[in-house]
Amino acid sequence: ELKVEQNPLFLSMQEGKNYTIYCNYSTTSDRLYWYRQDPGKSLESLFVLLSNGAVKQEGRLMASLDTKARLSTLHITAAVHDLSATYFCAVVNSGYSTLTFGKGTMLLVSP
Amino acid sequence: DAMVIQNPRYQVTQFGKPVTLSCSQTLNHNVMYWYQQKSSQAPKLLFHYYDKDFNNEADTPDNFQSRRPNTSFCFLDIRSPGLGDAAMYLCATSLQRGGYEQYFGPGTRLTVT
Numbered sequence: 001e002l003k004v005e006q007n008p009l010f011l012s013m014q015e016g017k018n019y020t021i022y023c024n025y026s027t028t029s030d031r032l033y034w035y036r037q038d039p040g041k042s043l044e045s046l047f048v049l050l051s052n053g054a055v056k057q058e059g060r061l062m063a064s065l066d067t068k069a070r071l072s073t074l075h076i077t078a079a080v081h082d083l084s085a086t087y088f089c090a091v092v093n094s095g096y097s098t099l100t101f102g103k104g105t106m107l108l109v110s111p
Numbered sequence: 112d113a114m115v116i117q118n119p120r121y122q123v124t125q126f127g128k129p130v131t132l133s134c135s136q137t138l139n140h141n142v143m144y145w146y147q148q149k150s151s152q153a154p155k156l157l158f159h160y161y162d163k164d165f166n167n168e169a170d171t172p173d174n175f176q177s178r179r180p181n182t183s184f185c186f187l188d189i190r191s192p193g194l195g196d197a198a199m200y201l202c203a204t205s206l207q208r209g210g211y212e213q214y215f216g217p218g219t220r221l222t223v224t
Contacts, residue, residue: 035215041217042216043201106151
């Protein structure tokens with residue numbers, strides 16, 4: 001059974017600081033997604049990582065995937081308040097074609 | 112714009128009173144998913160349709176049913192809602208199975224009184 005672990009589950013940052021969210025998963029998969037969710041809202045797709053070594057960047061967020069280590073990271077550079085949200089990673093269950101989500105990281109960026 | 116639409120956005124039902132949530136899509140995707148998301152938790156997949164093929168998750172309670180009358184529409188029926196069924200229900204679609212990107216609707220917030 002595929003298990004997905006995110007850490008930290010809660011992250012309080014000051015504006016301008018850098019930090020990394022980690023997503024580990026337990027079985028082989030070659031596709032991973034990062035989503036953002038604002039309070040009371042639905043999920044917004046941020047990144048699709050399709051292969052080992054994949055790196056995607058959008059603004060202050062950069063995501064990477066290491067399939068050998070079964071690890072993805074979401075790096076935040078010079079955080080701003082608008083990045084405050086919950087971030088989920090989701091891993092494709094090979095053979096089942098469904099997603100297993102991590103528990104999410106609640107990010108709070110304060111001045 | 113192509114999109115995933117959910118109705119209603121907010122639904123209040125009484126304990127034990129059947130309720131139906133609706134999802135429609137203009138993306139012409141083959142796969143439609145229903146997730147349940149409780150407060151401060153990750154979305155949990157209830158079931159999905161690949162075309163007309165229904166796939167139930169092993170731990171989805173029998174109280175939850177789904178129908179997909181055509182490509183565009185999918186319904187979630189809760190036969191006898193309990194207080195523990197209060198949650199956000201998210202519909203998502205993908206072009207195919209096999210890990211294709213899922214596109215989420217805005218969700219329906221269900222309250223059970």
